[in-house]
Amino acid sequence: MSTETAALDLKKTVNLPKTRFAQKANLPQTEPARLQKWAQMNLYEMIRQSRAGAEKFILHDGPPYANADIHLGTALNKILKDLIVKSRTMLGYDAPYVPGYDCHGLPIELHVEKKLGEKKSSMPPLSIRRACREFAANALKRQTKDFQRLGILGEWENPYSTMSDHYEAETARLFARFVERGFVYKGARPVYWCIHDQTALAEAEVEYHQHASPSVYVKFPFAGDPAQIDPALAGRKVFALIWTTTPWTLPANLGIAVHPDYEYVAFERGEDVYIVAAELLDAIVRLCARGATGKDAQPEGAEKQSAVGEISSPRILARFPGSKLDRLECRHPWIDRASLLMVGEHVTLGGEADAEVELDVADAREKSQTSKAGTGLVHTAPGHGHDDFVIGKKYGLEIYCPVDHAGRFTPEVEHFAGLSVFEANPQIVEFMRARGVLLFSENYDHRYPHCWRCKNPVIFRATPQWFIAMDQSGDEPTEKDEDDRARSNFTSNIVGGELLDAASLRGMALRETDDRVKWIPAWGRDRMRNMLKGRPDWCVSRQRVWGVPIPAFYCRDCQREVIDAGIIRHVADIFEQESADAWYKREASELLPTGFACPHCEGSEFTKETDILDVWFDSGSSSIAVLESRQNLRWPADVYIEGGDQFRGWFNSSLMVGLAVHDRAPYDAVLTHGWTLDAQGKAMHKSLGNAVSPDEVIPKLGAEVLRLWCVSSDYMDDMRCSEEILQRVTDGYRKLRNTARFALGNLDGFDPQHDTVSAPELLKIDRWALAELDSVVTDVRAAYEAYDFHLVYQTLHQFCTVTLSARYFDIIKDRLYTFAPKNPARRSAQTALYRIADALARMLAPILVFTADEIWENLSPNSAATIPSVHIAQLPEVTVDDRTAELLTSWAHLFGYRDAVLAKLEEARIAKVIGSSLEARVELSAGSHAYAQLARHRDDLRYLFIVSEVELNEPHADIGADELTVTISRAHGAKCERCWNYSTRVGESSRYPTVCERCVRALTEIDAMGNLS
């Protein structure tokens, strides 16, 4: 705008935007300042007070493990929780947030052991516990700082930690509850065992990786007269053929399982006769041929000619169902003992049938996924497998486990004593080959369980452990065996959803999963069901020191265990005062009630259990230990949200504790979020260089960008992240920020209390903008209620970039800038802008916690005084108006015509007919319908198109009803020096000779207020 000739500085009469809300966010600097401000004003407490008495909404925090700094996955998890808490707060609920930390357990203990090195073996448990506690406390402190930096509000000064005195006491009390209800027993059954860390592992503590094992086909000679099976076998040398990938479990073989209904065949191979499942016969004959070359695992092409005959036609001597073999006997291939033939439904023709149970892998038991392997006769070692244990119990076999804590064979194992089981594998294979009992062997790649900490392969091993029974009814005395010990409780896995006992933990858990809990996304229900159906009894003992000790005692006289709810509660009261360290500080007599005598033998001397509880028991206790213990919370929680690994972890253990205490789930809804991956969809690893780490992103881009990334796609799927992806998110942030800035800048001088224009007085275009806002508010509220945060972002992003920036703001600029400041038409636009900015701040607040508060602060000194932070405010509500829908439809038509005009203007610009659109005159010829729409807005059209002149011709019979032809020419008249519009009336005013008639009016108004120099 040139001002050289004007006596008046016209530029100064234009209302240019003015705001302290900066264009450049400077998030890495401004965020910490705002956090400090929040801390000073005690914002979290103010929010609590503002919601006092409102309906409660409880998100219960799944405690992250306090052993390392946070990574992108932890940040995603905590930000999603914060989004839920903040959005429910803004929906009017009282939603307190108490963060938690999981502090006990193996990873910390291992870390401390490594630091202590040699010293460790000579250190008493108490010193190790002290070192662990210190380590966890430090990690907890660092994590807290990092979580706060993300803008997450909560009780950071008073979080829950599983190692606090109170929590340890509560954990023990909850264990007492399980004991009281008869769910707890001590027994030997196989559990995952890490020979490196020398401890039992929970199902949630193993992960599956590829592993090469020797696959062996072994001959077990039939004992007795084979005519018992079929007369055709009389007098023959018959062998049961078994297959296994764990040769080291063969010394513990006590039986062979077959399926009662499958057909088995006895086929001839030279002198020998082998029994195998009929369906696998061909495959086995092919293996025999490969074995016949004298070398294992030769490629098929190397077969000897002589073997080919066997391939095509094995001679079958007999066919019979598996049930025919029930309770007959074989001999162990080299140890002088029997191997009992048994029938079991667990026998499959799939390869992994005799291997480990996989609890978390949907396809693990999917038969069609598994290649056919094996023989249909399953080598059974009850001390080394879950199915083996179950069937072994049924047939009265010993739970035999000749392998020690370090994974070495005990002295009783001839030939292999002292060898570690993995070392022994090849030696056992060689040994069997030399003995002639090995039919075939090769290397076999398969999924195999590994320890989640040390990444070594684990084994299944039966040791005396404490268990929580999954299939025993509560509230009845535990069944005792002849030694008055709780009888190991077992059942086979439930098949087809048939329940043995609705009052058992498994029965109740399935009921809650089906009937009560809302799973989001819905596949969570099946995932949980499968987990519950497959899990064996919960092994809760760990041979470690950093945790809550299992408060059991052993009588020195009769050696029996004392596990009693009353005594455990007595011990828990001591923990409450002195922490669980008391278990290690005090003698047994100082932990037991005075005068306590053994209920079995009246003995008075006791020793203490040395095992601790599984950490999943600790964290599973949190709903009771935290929600019930704290006044401002309540049990059960409305929602839990964690990653998918928690189906076998925290979701599961929490459910068990809830059932034991209140017979119901501790949560009403369970949300699952995806994993964080790199741009290519691969897992992030520091070593691969594809890891995006919060402590690198935040100093560069701010926590706000990380928060926006969390809603940039659907968190229920996996979330990809990379520098490039974050760059796109940053662009998205800028668009939102610029939108807010435009609104704030043009609200300078607008006092909502005095200057608001009443709804009927608003200009049509402003009414339209508010109708659009209302529809956005409706969508955003619904999306927040459904936890669909990415829909919130999509809706707001679309609203800001299309509805506001590309349309509304463009159109009202002229009015905002050039009309007299207090002109009612300008006030009308500002009224709309104020409501838009106010609503944007509220709707963005759960996501952009810093920026929304900054918008709020700059919005109006008044609102900031009554509600000092946007986080205390509520989400905007819709002003229901019958005409909203009609208004939106009618404007949708107009914007369609506008798009047509803008396209023509662009053509004219390229053809150099016009420069800026204000140099244009638009002539419209419309059909009857289009004409009617346009005519209703006749006076607004030039503003809508941002041109100086619009000519709307009378409806044209030759043009289709909805059609429109657009002709662009240069506008008549001269350019107004103030508003740049063209007008034939520039120069009419002698006082303001260079401006148009509209500007003359504006300048006169401004002058009248004495604002012109």
Ligand SMILES: [Zn+2]
């Ligand atoms: Zn390990």
Ligand SMILES: [Zn+2]
């Ligand atoms: Zn006794």
Ligand SMILES: [Zn+2]
């Ligand atoms: Zn003008």
